[in-house]
Amino acid sequence: MARSILVSTRKGLFTVERGTSGWAVAEADFVADNVTLTLHDRRDGHDYAALNHGHFGIKLHRKAPGGTWEEITAPAYPEKPEGLVDLDGWGKPVNWTTQMIWALEPGGADEPGVLWAGTMPGGLFRSPDRGASWDMIRTLWDMPERNKWLGGGADIPGIHSICVDPRSSKTVRVAVSCGGVWVTHDGGATWACKATGMHYGHMPEGEADDPNTQDPHRMVQCPAAPDRLWVQHHFSIFMSRDASESWQEVKAQPSSFGFGVAVHPRDPDTAWFVPGIKDEKRIPVDGKLVVTRTRDGGKSFDILRNGLPQDHAYDLVFRHALAIDDTGDRLAFGSTTGGVWVTEDQGDHWQMVIHTLPPVHAVRFAG
């Protein structure tokens, strides 16, 4: 059962720990710097923190168990070929430079030290050595379909979700805003777009269901039942029962719009979301912050509000800011207004840890 949470914020990394009297902030690192994402690698206990220094670019830091933070190599794009015209789906030139580390995941249990990183403007990277070096997965980057990818949530496309299949480390699924879901079964040698069934409600016919321009905000895979994946999409919620071969829409109340999604580690029918009014507003419905939970594969949803602010709450929860621990009992989320909440009973009751942090980008259980 996880007793520690890494909270990445606009102004630092805060470690929340479970003490005898409850959850509280125990440590602050990188204070005043923009920490956008962390990874706690359960295989070896290393922590990773991605920073966006604005003027000075994207950096990556690592901390060994019991050690201190040290800067390591950040994923970097290869030299852009002279004269190459490389445009995104909007027709804008693609800058071959890491502009955000938007996904950080460990490789499989049989690949110690292997890490995956998804970035803006759409590059996927693999490290064989705990981030000492990174190789760009050129097979994905060089596909002509990438030039249809669009910015979503940012001006440029990005890979924000990476799911290494627990049955084979060579099967990896990535989700792209906006570029659908891409799957490899051979460790990255070949890729196929697997977003059939996802669709937008407001796009012209022919565009609405193009798998390669879908905007999955976040994708998660059930560890114990890996054929089941859940996606919080820009337009709605989608679920796959067949390992991303097809996707079905799921409707939730009070809204199907949101960014984050968590799936129970053993029960693929149980998933959580933090809804908001759809894209043009992006605030909780009626100013009431709630979490929605389905226990029946999306047929019905519980609206969970016990312990959450129900009066003039304008918290938005970003795509990496909702997390679940290995037991499936503990969840945590952080908001754009600096609130962090934890539950120990799958969302029936929430405890506010703090409400004065900087805007929260990401939340992750660690040890």
Added chain:
Amino acid sequence: MAKVFFTSNLRRHVDCAEAEADGSTVRAVLDGVFASRDRIRGYVLDDQGALRRHMTILVDGQRLRDREHLSDAVGATSKIYVLQALSGG
């Protein structure tokens, strides 16, 4: 040799004390500095070697013109200041 001064805001993140290096262009001088302190490179230049979007460089008081290739000329006693641009907020 040209002298290179880095914005004090960078010192919080990386060792970047004042340095000297030979070279007839900004690129050559900076490459000389980065040869022994490679970590600075990624804080100043992007992955393609261009000056980062919200950085600026002054050579003897003149703003760098060639942000992509850093081909601006440098004299033997030039002073090069690497600064964050106000465009970055």
